[in-house]
Amino acid sequence: MTLDLNFIQSLIGLQDLEVTSANVIDGIVYIYAESKHNFAVCPKCKKITQTVHDSRRQPYKHLPVWDKETIIILTKKRYVCSCDPEHPFDESFSFIRRYQRITTPYEKYIFSLMLKSTVKNAHEITGISEATCQSIYNFYANSILENRNPESLRLLGIDDIATKKGHNYDTVIYNHETGNVVAVITGRKKEDVISYLHTIPMDVREGIQAVSMDMSRGYCHSVLECFPNAKPVIDRFHISQQLHKNVDDARKHIQNHIKKNSKKNEVFKIRWALLKNVEDLKHDEALRLILSCTKYEKIYELHYLKEEFREFFNITSKEDAIAFHEYYKDFVYEYDIPELKIFCKTIDNWMPYILNYYDFPISNGPTEGNNHKIKNIKRRAYGYRNHNNFELRVKMEFECA
Template identity: 25%
Template sequence: MSDLSITPYFPFARVVPVDQQVIEVETRVQSVITLAPAEGSWPICSVCGQESRRLHIYGTRQVRDLGLAHARVELVVPNRKLRCAGCQTIRTEGHDFLAPYRRSTLRFEQYVAGLCRHMSIKQVADHVGLDWHAVKEIDKRRLQREVGTPCYDGLQLLAVDEVAIHKGHTYLTTVLDLETGRIVWVGKGRTEATLASFFAELTPEQRKSIEAVASDMASGFRTAVEKACPHAAQVYDLFHVVAKYSREVVDVVRLEEAKKQDEAGRKLIKGSRYLLLKNAPNLLGSQKKALKELLAANQNLNTVYVLKDQLKRIWEYKHPAWARKALDQWCALAHASGIPALAKFAKSLCRHEKGIVNHCRYPIHTGRLEGINNKIKVIKRLAYGFRDDAYFILKIKGAFPGTLQPNPR
């Protein structure tokens, strides 16, 4: 050891550095630092923490630690076996800087876990020189400490939606606390049973505190909420209703009208999908002109387009009675149009009238959750997919902790 001691870099209790060897391994420098028990220090049990002076055998183990400058640091740590009076058996000594059976120090794991917040596992593994699986387990333990313990207290306004995670119609259902921005729960699937399993984890008091749930008009989600929280208001947001209208009305009528045209007219209508779906303020000058010509030439498409804009205005009402009246008027116009797809959609809206009108009392929606779902897809792409669904769910919760403090460790 030189006069410039490295001891301050290893402020560990009960051990001190006694030797350092610097070696070159391929393209990197490795520093192997040997730690020895401090003078007068006896080993403590790794299970009960009781000190023992009855040694069974003396040994060492090599673990990874934070680097020094450009050198990768390996610590040779005392690993004595002791006869523990408290446990009445032979135990391995414990260290406050090293978890039992780990191959790296706690501060090194903290460093690796911090990198995993911003980088993919592969990038972190390449950066620190660890195996991919070792990095994943470090990050998984960190997430388990921070968000692994569910916290369902104080839930009042929720949003529920599904996100596709694999090919073949594999989905996750996500539940968002709209007041804190926290992902409360994530479950595999998108059925009634999926959401019911979330409510099953809540106590009766926690379920009773839920005032409103925003979701799409999927029957599975609706039934699960009705059974678990019959007092809660279900709110169907504008985004999902308009998206459903676009699929079931605009696209259907557009294709039906295209079949009635000659080749030139068919080509024009088939290429007009995004003109009909886009919001008018987002259209370019040339697109506005093309849309105007299209609507003037086809009455059914004009009707469908106009009613789409009128449908959006229902969500602008603040009083339930006015919103209900506007919805009834819209449905009457849809039925009077004589367009089967439009009449069918209006019939569906009438069945979901209560959930649409509930937005007046609870102006909530799933827009924030839709944005979160897009970020979830980015997390998945960054990692090139996740083979461990439990770890993926923890990553999602860790990425959206909201304004609440992390769960106690």
């Protein structure tokens, strides 16, 4: 089956290329072509030469034509220049990257398939090997990220994320003002984080004013050591999380004491009723909680103290926050609940960084949401063995979101 060459030349859309013949064989479109030019520019002396040393044909996969696999059989000449007769050079084409056997329009199509999908999906759609698809993704993703204007870093968020839960963890740093990922660091130990932060130019580090985080001493020490003008801000969500953990520990202690007296049913299924906000309780949860609080004073006191601390999150000044904490500690020591004493001691230890919230009202809420996106990226690919591929994918998906 012979095809109209002028039509084919327009269809494939490649400049400086002349189609000499085309055929469809076994469902594959073969297009034979060569350069329109009979000269080349010497890469050494930058002069034009027309002396052809030899030529050869090489196949290049191109975008499908009429939904059929398309291969361009390109005649490539080697030229020789008088400046170096012993070393001929290949003529270059704008639509082919060096050492590649796929045209750049087809590479960009493959890259677009992988932007919100996986390497495996691109392989299944195009028939290109997974290794080649990954190489194409890395090339174009790096090109995009390298040409992106650097973001100004002022407010950051830092948190860990499990690459293999319970075994391996990475540290993710976010730009609070844009939501983009600044870095994905292998490991979450202090030395891992500091090692990366020292690679950031000093003028950038000096411009960072605050970093939100959980109650991690490793992260806190890393920020204080590497960012001379930054204030660590303890995230309010993690303060609430710590309170709920200590309240739950106290509940277990009280329930275990009650169960020893064979009264298990009286405090059965009150965990979530105790931890939820009062206004969020369902009817049956509220009923169980009221019955337990009526029967057991310690449960009532525990619930009262948990609800009382919620007022802390409505405070708008450092002075009021300090005063409220002293007031709250008095209640905790009066009711003598050991687990809440531990909570108060934790707050005492972190109080300077908790108070930084009133200077920089940022939290790890966006960070936790971004962590969920990263987990979805990881799950979609069933995990990553190569950390560089993982970091590149994360940075690209956040930029494209």
